[in-house]
Amino acid sequence: MDEPRSWLECDTRFIPAHYQPVSLIDLALERGVNAHRLLQGSGLFYEDILTGDKLISPQQFHALIANARQQLQADDTSFLIGHQWLPGHCGAASHALRHATNLLEALQRLIRLQPLLSPLMMPRLRLDERHVWLSWSDSFGSGSQAVFLIEASMTAVSSVSQWLSGQRLPWAFHLAHARPRYIEQYWVHLGERLRFDCPLNQMCLPREYLLTPWAEASATAGQVAEQEGWGMVRTLVAPRSLLDGLHDYLVKEIRTPLRLEQVAEAFAMSPATLKRKLKKHGSHFQEQLDRARSAVALELYLSRGYTTEEVADYLNFTDRANFRRSLRRWTGLLPSELSTWLGSQR
Amino acid sequence: MRLFQKLQTVPMLTSHRVKLAVLFVAANIGLMLHLLNGDIKPLSAWDWLDIAGEGGSALLLLVWIWLLLKSRPAGYVTNLLFLGLGCLFFSLFMDVVDEFVALPDEITWDGWLESGPMPAGFVLLTLGIFHWHKEQLAINEQMRNRERLFREHRQFDKLTPLGDAHYLRKQLELALGEAEQARLPVSVVMVDMDGFANINRDYGHKEGDRLLQVLTQQILLNLRQHDLLCRLAGDRFALILPHTGASQAQLLAEELQKSIQHLAYKSSRQGERLYLSATAVAAMAREEDAETLLYRLNIAMAKAKQTLEVRHG
Numbered sequence: 001m002d003e004p005r006s007w008l009e010c011d012t013r014f015i016p017a018h019y020q021p022v023s024l025i026d027l028a029l030e031r032g033v034n035a036h037r038l039l040q041g042s043g044l045f046y047e048d049i050l051t052g053d054k055l056i057s058p059q060q061f062h063a064l065i066a067n068a069r070q071q072l073q074a075d076d077t078s079f080l081i082g083h084q085w086l087p088g089h090c091g092a093a094s095h096a097l098r099h100a101t102n103l104l105e106a107l108q109r110l111i112r113l114q115p116l117l118s119p120l121m122m123p124r125l126r127l128d129e130r131h132v133w134l135s136w137s138d139s140f141g142s143g144s145q146a147v148f149l150i151e152a153s154m155t156a157v158s159s160v161s162q163w164l165s166g167q168r169l170p171w172a173f174h175l176a177h178a179r180p181r182y183i184e185q186y187w188v189h190l191g192e193r194l195r196f197d198c199p200l201n202q203m204c205l206p207r208e209y210l211l212t213p214w215a216e217a218s219a220t221a222g223q224v225a226e227q228e229g230w231g232m233v234r235t236l237v238a239p240r241s242l243l244d245g246l247h248d249y250l251v252k253e254i255r256t257p258l259r260l261e262q263v264a265e266a267f268a269m270s271p272a273t274l275k276r277k278l279k280k281h282g283s284h285f286q287e288q289l290d291r292a293r294s295a296v297a298l299e300l301y302l303s304r305g306y307t308t309e310e311v312a313d314y315l316n317f318t319d320r321a322n323f324r325r326s327l328r329r330w331t332g333l334l335p336s337e338l339s340t341w342l343g344s345q346r
Numbered sequence: 347m348r349l350f351q352k353l354q355t356v357p358m359l360t361s362h363r364v365k366l367a368v369l370f371v372a373a374n375i376g377l378m379l380h381l382l383n384g385d386i387k388p389l390s391a392w393d394w395l396d397i398a399g400e401g402g403s404a405l406l407l408l409v410w411i412w413l414l415l416k417s418r419p420a421g422y423v424t425n426l427l428f429l430g431l432g433c434l435f436f437s438l439f440m441d442v443v444d445e446f447v448a449l450p451d452e453i454t455w456d457g458w459l460e461s462g463p464m465p466a467g468f469v470l471l472t473l474g475i476f477h478w479h480k481e482q483l484a485i486n487e488q489m490r491n492r493e494r495l496f497r498e499h500r501q502f503d504k505l506t507p508l509g510d511a512h513y514l515r516k517q518l519e520l521a522l523g524e525a526e527q528a529r530l531p532v533s534v535v536m537v538d539m540d541g542f543a544n545i546n547r548d549y550g551h552k553e554g555d556r557l558l559q560v561l562t563q564q565i566l567l568n569l570r571q572h573d574l575l576c577r578l579a580g581d582r583f584a585l586i587l588p589h590t591g592a593s594q595a596q597l598l599a600e601e602l603q604k605s606i607q608h609l610a611y612k613s614s615r616q617g618e619r620l621y622l623s624a625t626a627v628a629a630m631a632r633e634e635d636a637e638t639l640l641y642r643l644n645i646a647m648a649k650a651k652q653t654l655e656v657r658h659g
Contacts, residue, residue: 188580
């Protein structure tokens with residue numbers, strides 16, 4: 001029962017409208033979109049945003065993104081927005097990121113201050129012997145805006161790390177969606193190291209770039225700003241989203257038998273409530289469990305070089321055929337296909 | 347210079363307000379003359395087929411007039427087209443009125459009102475279309491290096507007056523096909539700004555957008571008659587060079603690089619000089635499709651950029 005009792009949900013108003021949403025609004029207005037049409041159905045008014053204390057919910061942000069895409073009808077919106085999102089205009093949190101002394105510190109700060117810096121998408125960092133892996137998951141079930149958010153988030157991290165390091169970092173991108181028709185946008189904004197139809201949305205970089213010192217950072221200013229940012233995170237109604245909390249819990253407990261009832265208990269809610277909350281986010285328990293297992297399986301394959309047998313054992317599968325079927329359901333790939341995919345990896 | 351900037355619909359129509367008012371008054375005078383001199387026909391005498399046919403045509407003409415005025419700036423050609431369509435509308439409108447109002451037999455001017463403007467309208471419309479054709483040739487000359495063979499307004503880029511990536515792909519397929527048939531080489535050059543993301547970051551999106559528009563003009567000035575420039579995405583442009591071999595394409599790529607380096611661009615707010623540089627790579631088409639060729643250029647671009655000094659992107 002060590003899980004916190006409150007969570008950010010898709011209708012929790014915690015995103016300051018003048019942080020990330022405003023860069024999207026500005027871009028749309030600059031490109032001649034009518035302000036009324038842009039904010040239609042989002043429950044937002046332009047005057048509210050100008051006050052500087054308006055908080056919006058992830059749902060409202062999703063609606064805003066949907067409107068902006070609809071009105072702009074351009075393939076590059078997500079990428080242009082991504083270039084602006086980090087370090088962004090989020091006060092101390094942005095300042096902390098701006099003064100990170102190396103990539104590792106920047107990524108750690110991004111994750112620690114995630115509710116402020118990347119409110120809709122959760123980055124998770126993993127290091128293995130040779131690579132840095134940054135995987136992304138959708139914190140609030142964004143539905144049809146998922147690809148947009150992935151494009152924007154990955155562009156944001158690759159753009160800010162390039163800006164701060166003063167160097168083109170050879171990020172490679174694994175994307176869960178199919179290769180889009182507007183591939184040229186990926187080439188220009190992310191680079192040529194792209195893989196589509198992957199089991200997971202993640203980006204990867206050789207480890208040697210992790211600790212290279214960044215020239216223009218001020219270590220003390222960065223630390224102070226991080227403390228201040230962390231103070232801001234703690235004033236939020238909850239430090240993280242329900243889906244992210246659930247995912248981390250499932251990953252941690254993946255070797256134990258996991259049932260809805262007992263997970264709901266750990267989250268201090270009734271099974272019916274958990275079910276209803278997941279439904280509100282467009283998901284259900286089995287899907288969350290599959291995602292967690294898929295993430296664990298991939299980590300074992302990718303970073304620890306496990307064989308299929310070892311992965312199956314780790315996840316308590318006694319029946320090989322059953323494991324093959326399950327892996328197929330989680331990742332869309334059979335073990336043999338997965339190892340081909342892994343083999344062509346680096 | 348921005349031909350494809352969204353046409354501002356409201357001012358466009360207001361500048362034509364007088365024309366619309368004259369047409370409205372003329373149609374009303376015709377109607378009044380009929381009503382003053384004649385009697386309304388009984389319902390049984392209405393010829394529904396004629397009413398639908400003539401009334402429908404008159405309505406469609408109004409739609410044409412509206413679309414014409416909405417999309418065209420004022421000028422000689424617009425006036426001719428409007429006068430032609432206006433006469434046709436007036437003539438059909440009188441025909442419709444005639445279906446409802448019976449005029450005494452001694453009145454003959456109604457025939458003139460119905461049939462007179464019709465031939466005049468056709469003559470004016472013909473003149474208008476002839477001059478429109480001349481105007482189009484002049485515009486085509488302005489569009490040189492920005493479109494080839496076909497026009498597809500949905501494939502215009504929203505920012506620069508160029509075709510977008512879809513237009514580029516289609517044109518490239520065409521050019522590759524042509525080249526294969528004629529057994530002539532075709533090359534493609536890709537141009538990408540160095541450090542463009544930093545300009546966006548330091549000076550804002552508006553400045554970045556403006557720079558892209560200026561760059562477009564700068565590149566266009568360096569092209570030959572039949573070269574085609576498109577915007578691929580972001581700050582990356584692609585050039586199709588028909589009948590051009592590898593060495594000539596390489597030369598053009600270098601020229602473009604130099605030309606951009608020598609462009610003394612000033613920021614719009616402070617007038618500060620921004621020092622620009624670009625990377626341009628060239629490739630001659632082998633036996634491959636458009637997508638493969640673009641991908642190959644893209645890899646070449648990534649390699650060329652890798653050798654750049656730090657602080658560039």
